[in-house]
Amino acid sequence: MGLLETTDLTKSFGGLTAVDRVNLDIEEGESVSVIGPNGAGKSTLINLITRMLDASSGDIRFKGDSIVAAEPHEVVQRGVSRSFQTASIFPDLTVEENAQIAALAAEHGSFRFNFLRRRDSYGEVDDLARRMLDAVGLWSQRNVTAVDLPYGDKRRLEIGIALASEPDLLLMDEPTAGMSPEETANTVELIEEVKEELDLTIMLVEHDMEIVFNVSDRIVVLNRGSVIAEGTPEEVQGDPEVQEAYLGGVEV
Numbered sequence: 553m554g555l556l557e558t559t560d561l562t563k564s565f566g567g568l569t570a571v572d573r574v575n576l577d578i579e580e581g582e583s584v585s586v587i588g589p590n591g592a593g594k595s596t597l598i599n600l601i602t603r604m605l606d607a608s609s610g611d612i613r614f615k616g617d618s619i620v621a622a623e624p625h626e627v628v629q630r631g632v633s634r635s636f637q638t639a640s641i642f643p644d645l646t647v648e649e650n651a652q653i654a655a656l657a658a659e660h661g662s663f664r665f666n667f668l669r670r671r672d673s674y675g676e677v678d679d680l681a682r683r684m685l686d687a688v689g690l691w692s693q694r695n696v697t698a699v700d701l702p703y704g705d706k707r708r709l710e711i712g713i714a715l716a717s718e719p720d721l722l723l724m725d726e727p728t729a730g731m732s733p734e735e736t737a738n739t740v741e742l743i744e745e746v747k748e749e750l751d752l753t754i755m756l757v758e759h760d761m762e763i764v765f766n767v768s769d770r771i772v773v774l775n776r777g778s779v780i781a782e783g784t785p786e787e788v789q790g791d792p793e794v795q796e797a798y799l800g801g802v803e804v
């Protein structure tokens with residue numbers, strides 16, 4: 553049994569079927585990349601799994617239990633985390649304060665504004681914040697105001713924030729978008745490091761094929777909401793239907 557399984561997962565927006573009967577089976581410890589042209593349904597798929605969106609039909613199972621109707625914070629508590637883009641960072645707070653807030657939110661299941669009254673778990677929160685900053689290599693920059701971090705380090709902090717809930721499965725939607733080649737290389741290294749160190753299963757949505765081929769055990773190709781191919785990087789690369797789907801000018 554896989555860690556994450558979707559069965560005929562479908563999402564329609566009016567007449568448009570953004571995700572169309574998708575069957576995923578991600579094993580524990582795997583790195584799976586989901587690729588596909590713009591509008592293929594990749595982000596929608598992540599939004600369904602994290603319960604940001606309601607599925608139109610089909611099922612999602614995590615560790616054997618259906619989460620298709622779960623609350624988003626419940627999905628996090630069960631061990632699914634998502635690396636958001638800069639929206640999850642408080643720009644005027646320091647790196648360490650950002651980490652502490654993420655750690656607090658993780659401790660309490662969801663972000664509740666009564667946390668200031670709970671002093672009992674401060675030690676644990678500090679400890680978790682420190683471990684997550686260590687994991688993403690930002691401990692030495694803990695006193696820097698987040699807004700002043702270089703772009704690549706901001707994205708690193710986002711990954712750290714996603715790790716605060718100590719997930720089993722980390723979902724990432726284009727984690728290297730907008731990065732310089734050097735920042736991209738560092739991020740790929742970081743993803744591989746935290747995967748090893750924290751024993752993570754990873755589902756990555758990414759346009760940059762070099763990254764995809766470097767970090768994936770398996771690739772799932774979406775086109776117009778449907779899975780058109782899946783396999784090892786080598787298998788997918790040689791697939792004529794995949795090459796065809798990418799002929800519309802999307803960078804491969």
Ligand SMILES: Nc1ncnc2c1ncn2[C@@H]1O[C@H](COP(=O)(O)OP(=O)(O)OP(=O)(O)O)[C@@H](O)[C@H]1O
Nearest residue numbers: 565568569570588589590591592593594595596597
């Ligand atoms: N909230 C929404 N309401 C209506 N249509 C939507 C919504 N979200 C996504 N769509 C549509 O669903 C389709 C899939 O979008 P999605 O964002 O999942 O694609 P994607 O594969 O992530 O694309 P990209 O590579 O550009 O990020 C697109 O046609 C998009 O316009």
Ligand SMILES: [Mg+2]
Nearest residue numbers: 594595596725
């Ligand atoms: Mg997207």
